Amino acid sequence: MFNQLLALCTHFRRDARAIWAPGHCVLCRAGAPPGRDLCAGCLADLPTIGCGCPRCGLPLAGVRDDPQGTAVPCGRCLRGSPAFDSVFAAFEYTDPVAWLVQQLKFRRRLALARLLGELLAEHLAEYLAAGRSSGAGG
DSSP states (O other), X not given: OHHHHHHHHHHHHHHHHHXXXXXXXXXXXOXXXXXXXXXXXXXXXXXXXXXXXXXXXXXXXXXXXXXTSOBOOOHHHHHSOOSSSOOOOSBOSSTTHHHHHHHHHHSOOTHHHHHHHHHHHHHHHHHXXXXXXXXXXX
């Protein structure tokens, strides 16, 4: 009973916020869908990684796949493996993504943690649904 009441309160609070305080894009201040702090235009403009090294996540200049269809590591990782097995990166660390991360870290804009977490989760779900299990993502 308590969990149902808590869930009801949570949904009411979220729905009330959407009605009384419609969302605004954190980048351009245009209207944004409820619960999403980015407008469609800014979301489309985020710098995704097309093809990245499956170990370090750095963007690669072109598609580099071996005959089995797995991504080939970059030259730096081939020369010396990093201390970790793989990386998943949803976006390149350039503006506006770098600005969002810096606002979260250094300006304590904690609401951006939800936005960045949701974007990462969405990209990771797409990546895994595509049948890939390691690498930079994109």
